[in-house]
Amino acid sequence: MKATQALFEAMQASASRASWSRGVELVRANAVSGERAEANEIVLRISTRQGLKAPLVTLYPEDEDWECTCSGEENPCEHATAAVIALRKARKEGLALPRAAEQTGRLRYRFDSQVPSGLSLIREVLTGDRVLPLEHSLTALAAGRVSGPKFDADARDMNVERILANYRQSVLPREAMAQILDALDGSKRVALDREPVSVSSERVLPIARVVDAPGGVRLFVEQDPTVTRTFGSGVVLAGNTLRALGDPRLNGREREQLPRGQFFSNDQLGELVSEVLPGLEERLPLDIQTTRLPTTQRGDPPRIQIVTSRKGNALVVLPTLVYGNPPNARVDAGRLVHIQGPLPVRDGAAERAEVVGLERGLGLRPGRRIEFTGPDAIAFADRLGAWSGELVGQGHRDFFQAPALEPAVHVRGDALDVSFSLPEDAAAGRPARSGAVSAEAVIGAWRRGESLVSLNGGGFAPLPEDWLGRFGHRIADLLAARDERGEVPACVLPDLGQLCEDLDQPPPPSLQGLRPLLENFEGIPASPLPDDLQAQLREYQRQGIDWLHFLRKARLGALLADDMGLGKTLQTLCALEKRSLVVVPTSLIHNWGQEIKRFRPRLTVSVYHGTGRSLDPDSDVVLTSYAIMRLDTDLLGAERWNTLVLDEAQNIKNPESQVARAAQSLSAEFRVALTGTPVENRLEELWSQLHFLNPGLLGGRRDFQERYARPIAEGDEAAAARLRERVRPFVLRRLKRDVAPELPPRSEVVLHCELSAEEREVYDTVRAASVSRVVESLRQGGNMLEALEALLRLRQAACHAGLVPGQEAERSTKVDLLVERLSQAFEEGHKALVFSQWTSFLDRVEPALKAAGIVFERLDGSTRDRPGVIARFDAAEGASVMLISLRAGGTGLNLTSADHVFLLDPWWNPAVEDQAADRAHRIGQTRPVVVHRLVALDTVEERILELHARKRALAEAVLGAGGSGSGLSRGDLLALLED
Secondary structure, rough: HHHHHHHHHHHHOOOOOOHHHHHHHHHHHEEEEEEEEEEOEEEEOOOOOHHHHOOEEEEEHHOOOEEEEEOOOOOOHHHHHHHHHHHHHHHOOOOOOOOOOOOOEEEEEEEEEEEEEEEEEEEEEEOOOOEEOOOOOOOHHHHHHOOOOEOOOOOOHHHHHHOOOOOOOOOHHHHHHHHHHHHOOOOEEEEEEEEEOOOOOOOOHHHHHHEEEEEEEEEEEEEOOOEEEEEOOEEEOOOEEEEOOOOOOHHHHHHHHOOOOEEEHHHHHHHHHHHHHHHHHHHOOOOEEEEOOOOOOOOOOEEEEEEEEEEEEEEEEEEEEEEEEOOOEEEEEEEEEEEEOOOOOOOHHHHHHHHHHHHHHOOHHHHHHHEEEEEHHHHHHHHHHHHHHHHOOOHHHHEEEOOOOEEEEEEEEEEEEEEEEOOOOOOOOOOOOOOOOEHHHHHHHHHHOEEEOOOOOOOEEEEOHHHHHHHHHHHHHHHHOOOOOOEEEHHHHHHHHHHHHHHHOOHHHHHHHHHHHHHOOOOOOOOOOOOOOOOOOOOHHHHHHHHHHHHHHHHOOOOEOOOOOOOOHHHHHHOOOOOOOEEEEEEHHHHHHHHHHHHOOOEEEEEOOOOOOOOOOOEEEEEHHHHHHHHHHHHHHHOEEEEEEEOOOOHHHOOOOOOHHHHOOOOEEEEEEOOOOOOOOOOOHHHHHHHHOOOOOOOOOOHHHHHHHHHHHHOOHHHHHHHHHHHHEEEEEEOOOHHHHOOOEEEEEEEEEOOHHHHEEEEEEEEHHHHHHHHHHHHHHOOOHHHHHHHHHHHHHHOOOOHHOOOOOOOOOOHHHHHHHHHHHHHHOEEEEEEEEHHHHHHHHHHHHOOOOOOOEEOOOOOOOHHHHHHHHHHOOOOOOEEEEHHOOOOOOOOOOEEEEOOOOOOOOHHHHHHHHOOOOOOOOOOOOEEEEEOOOOOEEEEEEEEHHHHHHHHHHHHHOOOOOOOOOOHHHHHHHHH
């Protein structure tokens, strides 16, 4: 129980408020059930909505760690928080695991119109696909006096129960039906003759209209035009909403005359306006469709009034046709709108004359609000100044054009000052106003494509567009990197030096030591190698070590992003100095320890991990995991580390995550990030890693989105080139084909398989069930989570019908093809790696391999003896196949004994697949490697391969060589799901 409580407290401290709240809700909904419990591994299943497959959560109480099979980015997710809450509750109750809850239903209210006397109300219980009538009261069911289907009842259901307690018949009287509709207001569980409808408590009233008639007007009352059906019991269907009829409180004479229309002659209009309409307006909505109604008092003639205001950098103009001074009425869309005082008598001819004059003079129409920006705003303000009519407000007075701004750049040490000001004679002919404007405002206007910028003291000045075209982007980068003192960090000194050179100004003195970074790393001095190094270095590795030492000396961070298998670990070990912290995924702690002993045997190594962990103050290198770094941030942050290394640095790709924040808070003289995929899902991940290494290099997160991420995603090649140039000194990325030509070739083969008739039926059923609805929702800006869920189901159906919830299937065409190819490889003496995103898919592959007599090993999140599994597979007489989950074995493993790689289910991020393939294709491999992608014909998998090509192109544009791509955007989802 102590370990469970410790895990509970650790996860509660790590979880966001929203994630913890959703976890509590899942527990209250009895959505958590236990699967199995071992000494330090507890597996629980979380039931989700719509009967979708439940995620599995694995808890490691002794390690205070957890895993979830969901695809969410938040860690811990709502499933993990629900699991630990439910486990703690079960342990307190003396149970080893939470028990599964019985499925419960919800009440539905069905109104039957097929009765002569009104609407009949029927209550039903919906449980999954079953519909059962509710034959007893909620009170009786709750008290246990009778038995019936289980369901959840909310406050709305209890209100209906209280109303029905007073009536025995199914066809309710008018007053009861109105109460029922009030209680069901807004409910989504209501049907009319089995068709879903909405319910509103708002009453439906008839409408009183006044229209022109020969010699006068006619007043009549008619049904609300939204009503399409009328039922007994005072209920109507308005659109798709059931509503009760309201009481118009008409007297006997009104009930008799108004439905067919009451005529008022021109002589009776005064009576109509002063007596009839005021009383009627208190009871019914009025629709006046005539201009004949008089006022009780004549006033001034109509006139045009123009209200001007300023909205940011826009001039807002609203012309109005009004009566009175001050106005007591305005004409809006042809109708007279009362403002104050007596109603005027409308003068149609005068109104038309005013409207024509406004259109001819200014091109405006009364009642239409117009916004002008840029030069258009200044030009229109000049026209308003010459207009003879009434102007209200001072907005137009801010819109005049000053002379063009003059830029000035001053560099003092590492401080940068950029200013824009008017020429000294700029105030000629204008009131004395301040001509100051911030550099940020100028750059912002220029980036938005505007030609003018607002001056602090009023007016607008043209931007120096030619100057900004040459220097604007570099200025924007430098401004984003400045601190509150105006100084730029060392990591952007190369940019500042380039600006000084372009402007023919002396560079900052501190730039001289960084010159090699500006010259394609030429001139970086050779660094001494460690005395205890036990390795034969390749030339590119030697260059990488020199680069790392150079950045250390310059107190700058390094992102070593070499292709997988080129020895990032070895290069980093050569740059390690005593008292270093290395943070790695839990599965790689053992590997790092072995590599240090192998290559740097004099370095003392300690592992800070597991329960009862303690920090060895004397070891040269401390190894820990990302989970422990997150949990023990304060303790690790109290140390002053010489070198801080993050391996598989994509673990901090989310800058909002607690892992990223924990890494950022640690103190070190030199920071190194290692990753073969610096961009896995979106460019923000690159920002997060470089912000950890060199804060300020890419500005703030929002600024980076606006200046780089969004333009690059939209195909802006210039933005990609600027980003590539900016990060180049601090990112070292070499590809195998460039630095290891002796490495055997890697070829890729797409193995197409055609679904069987039964599999095609399942796939088409899954697609028909949700895709068209999801696509329409995406087009209208709806939530992407539902689309991702639909895509998941399609991908599962393309692999194995048995993966789809509710489907049973023993065989799979794709599995049959896999076994056939594995058998061929085995007969020819090859070993193979088989990757899948889903461990449940690997579960279904295992029986097929056993039936074919193929010996295999398996590596996934539940594997405890990872080194033993790998050693058995690598042995010459070992298994010929290893089944691997992408999450557990896609990174950090050296499996060069295999020369065939099978990817069972295409993943939309090609970097993940590349990482998996590079477990075999890396330094040490002596045979050609073949990567097989199994793709089902005429399925979403073919479109995923097309998506791969686009994502690789984006990463190539940013990183210059290799990479990955962005995550799934709304456009990507539409491309995958649309017909």
